[in-house]
Amino acid sequence: MDGESDDYGYGRLYEIQYAFDEGRAQTCLKNKLKLLIIGAALLVVGGIGFGLTFDNNNVDRGEAYHREWQLADGDISQIKLMGDQDLRVNVAESTTGKSYVTMSGHLSQEAINRLDKSVKPNQDNIAIVVENEQEWFQFLDFQIYGEQKVTIHLAKGAKLGELASDISSSDLVLHDVTAKTISLESGSGEIEASNLTADATSVKNSSGDIDLKNVTSNLEIMNGSGESSVQGMTGDTLSATSNSGDIEVNQVAAKTTTLENGSGSIDGEQVSGAVKVDNNSGDVELSGLDSATSVTSGSGEVDLTFSDVKKNVTVDANSGDVKIEIPAAFNGFLDLRSNSGDIKSPNIKTSGNQVIKVRTGSGNIKVEQ
Known part of the structure; x- marks a missing residue:
């Protein structure tokens, strides 16, 4: 009898443990289903919010602007581009007999004001700073400014000493540049350049692709x-x-x-x-x-x-x-x-x-x- 009682007791304990484990498994399964449902709901809500954001005034597309800066007569020693906005740069022969730089696109009014202060025209060198400097409380605003287009118009016979860039976190596209030296640097963003002619060309990128085509120069990447x-x-x-x-x-x-x-x-x-x-x-x-x-x-x-x-x-x-x-x-x-x-x-x-x-x-x- 004692042996039968022991067997019965162990069997009963096994049934209780099995029921407990089965119940816990069902509870875990229900909890996982709840979490999945909640996660899916949050994704839907987030998607709706993202869509609504691009239909309301939270999207900052910037102010349209166009600037033109005259350069000194003769050769140009340096043109340097700095900032945190995407840039597309071209070099073309001037049709006015004078060297000058044009720039256009969309930026915040504050960035345009800083741009105007950074440039000193009528010199043989020019530095262009395009920085947005978004405030911390503007993190919910989506900024879609696009590329800033820069064209360097060189008078016939004028030579460019150096074209340089120091872009912190944006893309740089550069075409048809002839200079003594070309120095391109980016913190994070793509650098794309074609038809470069120089004695020496240096391209540095901390994090991002570098794509160069048709380079006539000593080249360091x-x-x-x-x-x-x-x-x-x-x-x-x-x-x-x-x-x-x-x-x-x-x-x-x-x-x-x-x-x-x-x-x-x-x-x-x-x-x-x-x-x-x-x-x-x-x-x-x-x-x-x-x-x-x-x-x-x-x-x-x-x-x-x-x-x-x-x-x-x-x-x-x-x-x-x-x-x-x-x-x-x-x-x-x-x-x-x-x-x-x-x-x-x-x-x-x-x-x-x-x-x-x-x-x-x-x-x-x-x-x-």
């Missing part, structure tokens, strides 16, 4: 986090450095190209001249190579295609496959070693002095001719 792209470049040196983001360079004719990346891929087509690559993490794929090439890769595949091999080639890959395509006329040495991986290469009748040296920690090596 420094990007914190964002993609960097160069489409068409001619000059002595090209240097592109990124902490985190892909680097792409196409149709580059530089004596020396240096590409460094902390995390992201490095790609390029028709890259001629000496090339040095240092990539910590990410694939490297370059084609159209024809001169001394050095690649250091931490982790990622390396794929190189040569149109000619005029100088020595060195690849040091810690982890990842290495593939190299060389022209049929190559008659130099192949020095290939892998700690862990297969090696495939053509039988070359060596008579030249060029050396292709490849070392991999773990990864296959393949050379095709």
Whole structure:
């Protein structure tokens, strides 16, 4: 009897525990459903509020303005653009025989007043400051000012010494600029530029993409986090450095190209001249190579295609496959070693002095001719 009582007691306790657990599970399920319903309701209310906001007076589209500032006769030493608004900048030849700058768009009246105070006309240099400086209590106001359009009208024969920008948090679009130096800097926002001609061009961005096309200049690019792209470049040196983001360079004719990346891929087509690559993490794929090439890769595949091999080639890959395509006329040495991986290469009748040296920690090596 005692054994039967014990079994009955344990069975009863199990039934009670099971019922308790089932009830708690049902309660949890009901609570989750309530939270989902509340969350969905809040999203609907928020969407309605957002829609109503753009139908009422909380949207600040700014005041329309147009400004024109005369510049001094002769060459212009510097034009600098600063602020926190999106800018679209063009350079054109003046039709009046005088150099001047025009600017138009929409801004708050306070920003327009600050703009007027920042510019000192009739000089050989000009600084344009476009800052909105929104007050903390205006955080519910939606500001839609759009791009501010700046046109630099240079008199025929006048030269521009430097075009510079220091934009804190906005986009910069720049076209058709010829100057001795071009210095573009942004805190967070995209930088897009095309048809740049200068002795030296520097582009810096803390957080945002950099997109450059048709650059005739020595070029330096420094990007914190964002993609960097160069489409068409001619000059002595090209240097592109990124902490985190892909680097792409196409149709580059530089004596020396240096590409460094902390995390992201490095790609390029028709890259001629000496090339040095240092990539910590990410694939490297370059084609159209024809001169001394050095690649250091931490982790990622390396794929190189040569149109000619005029100088020595060195690849040091810690982890990842290495593939190299060389022209049929190559008659130099192949020095290939892998700690862990297969090696495939053509039988070359060596008579030249060029050396292709490849070392991999773990990864296959393949050379095709």
